Amino acid sequence: MSRILVTGSADGLGRAAADALLSAGHDVVAHARNAERAASLDPLVGRGADVVVGDFTERDAVRRIAAELNDGQPLDAVIHNAGVYSGPAVMPVNIIAPYLITALLRGPRRLVYLSSGSHFDGHPALDGVDWRGGSAGSYADSKLFVTTLAAAVARLRPEVLSNAVDPGWVPTRMGGPDAPDDLELGHRTQEWLASSDEPEALTTGGYWYHGERQEPHPAVHDEAFQDRLVRTLAEETGTAL
Incomplete structure (x- = not known):
């Protein structure tokens, strides 16, 4: 069985993924942004989950969490689930925190990043992006x-299995009660990529939707854009990948 960190697991897709992975016998590290939300994880803790607490809008909190995890039992996988839809926290939570955790954590051989179909509307331009959240960024x-x-x-990192997953527009706190997609299907793919030994789950560099690998925005596989993004994030955070 694997030891898997699921960020943003106090509710929604992250909570569902952490719950399902626990039920499958994996060791789970859940995450909440503050003590109040961490208290809601008590049922998972009662089933054996560990918990880390820290606000992903604060870089020092992300660094502290990474240090705490590096001092503990090695992780096999990370599901980068935490995310926000709007407001000044969009860039800090949706990209800076996943980048920092990726750069700082030692050991995980499987990384799963939560994407969205909205990424097709994104602009592959880095100039003028407010990485620190002083203003609202584009989801x-x-x-x-x-x-x-x-x-x-x-x-x-060819030794690491790294994939992105679009969970669909599902009825969570972020997605809203009228979201049309399937909540159950919305968390299964990331669990599978984080833990399965099936041949397809042992591939890397994919963009997945409900168990099927699909073609993402053309910029995603543009190596020059990848390099610019990684370089910009390294300069912004002072932390190299």
Whole structure:
């Protein structure tokens, strides 16, 4: 069985993924942004889950979480689930935090990044992006960036299985009660990529939707854009991939 970190697992898709992985016998590290939300994870803790707490809008909190995890039992996989749809936290939570965790964590051989169909509306341009969240950033841009990061990690770290998943527009707190997609299908693919030994799950560099590998925005596999993104994130955070 694997030891898997699921970020943003206090509710929604992250909670569903953590719950299902626990039920399958895996060791799970859940994550919440503050103590109040962490308290909602008590049922998972009662079933054996560990919990890390920290606000992904704060880079020091991300660094502290990574250090705490590096000091603990080695992780086999990370599901980068945490995300926000709007407001100034979009870039810090949706791309800076996943980048920093990827750069700082030692050991995980499987990385799964939550993308979105909205990434097709993103712009592969890095000039003028407010990485620190002083103003509202584009959700579509953030999801294009994190999908590109997944592809870049697959290329730059060939020993790591790195993939992006579009979970669909599902009825969560973020998606809203009228979202038309299937909540159950919305979390199964990332669990499978994080834990399965099936041949397809042992591939890398993919963009997945409900168990099927699909073609992402053309910029995702543009190696020059990947390199610019990784270089920009390294300069912005002072942390090299």
